[in-house]
Amino acid sequence: MASNKKKGADPSRASVATESSRNNKNVHPHETCDMRHFIKEHPFLSELLREDGTVFECDGQAPAPSKDYGQLQITLDKVILRWWKITLRNIDGSMYPGEIKDSYEDFYYDEVAQREIWRIFGQDTLDYCLNLVHGKFDWLTRLPPNVQIHILSFVNLDDIPQISLVSKSLRSLCRNNHLWEIFYINHYGR
Incomplete structure (x- = not known):
């Protein structure tokens, strides 16, 4: 056929x-x-x-x-x-x-x-x-890394693991030492 x-x-x-x-x-x-x-x-x-x-x-x-x-x-x-x-x-x-x-x-x-x-x-x-x-x-990914870190510093700490799953660039930002220093200072003070 x-x-x-x-x-x-x-x-x-x-x-x-x-x-x-x-x-x-x-x-x-x-x-x-x-x-x-x-x-x-x-x-x-x-x-x-x-x-x-x-x-x-x-x-x-x-x-x-x-x-x-x-x-x-x-x-x-x-x-x-x-x-x-x-x-x-x-x-x-x-x-x-x-x-x-x-x-x-x-x-x-x-x-x-x-x-x-x-x-x-x-x-x-x-x-x-x-x-x-x-x-x-996606303007967020086009911002300079220091601005992205500053924005992420206002996010609830419990949400960071979920944000890190969005993309490779956000995962690397969520692992950035400077971001975690900001979280530490905000939580425990200097």
């Missing part, structure tokens, strides 16, 4: 963009962030961004069995995805690197770019990228 499916079509991968859209229920597709306008309105936040205009950057290898390599960069107005297909076969000239440069709004609708990000980096990174292009930034 013949199958009506296209060869190589994977239904779980085809719905990546749709699934990510469902995860971002509060986001209207046309409400992408105009980062340059946002920075003009909030100039003090521009100091928390890198000087080259990069908002987010990561690279890595796709999960096994794939050997493909990808690089993802989100700037103030573009999402740039580069990937290199790695094969163990000796196919001369058939595997070229790929690159997609999308505006924030184009990225929202670009299922190919979203599928490649999902394939190489996973669903969490794709969701993070979709949040970034809609202006949902």
Whole structure:
């Protein structure tokens, strides 16, 4: 019996963009962030961004069995995805690197770019990228470490173990000696 499916079509991968859209229920597709306008309105936040205009950057290898390599960069107005297909076969000239440069709004609708990000980096990174292009930034992680420690010093001591489970950066902050010195001084005095 013949199958009506296209060869190589994977239904779980085809719905990546749709699934990510469902995860971002509060986001209207046309409400992408105009980062340059946002920075003009909030100039003090521009100091928390890198000087080259990069908002987010990561690279890595796709999960096994794939050997493909990808690089993802989100700037103030573009999402740039580069990937290199790695094969163990000796196919001369058939595997070229790929690159997609999308505006924030184009990225929202670009299922190919979203599928490649999902394939190489996973669903969490794709969701993070979709949040970034809609202006949902994690400003806390962009603050200088001394400011982050100062903020954490106001948290209840019993909550620190839970906060340390949120991310690697918060875990390292929760283990910072200066933070624990502040807790000690607040609790026992000098």
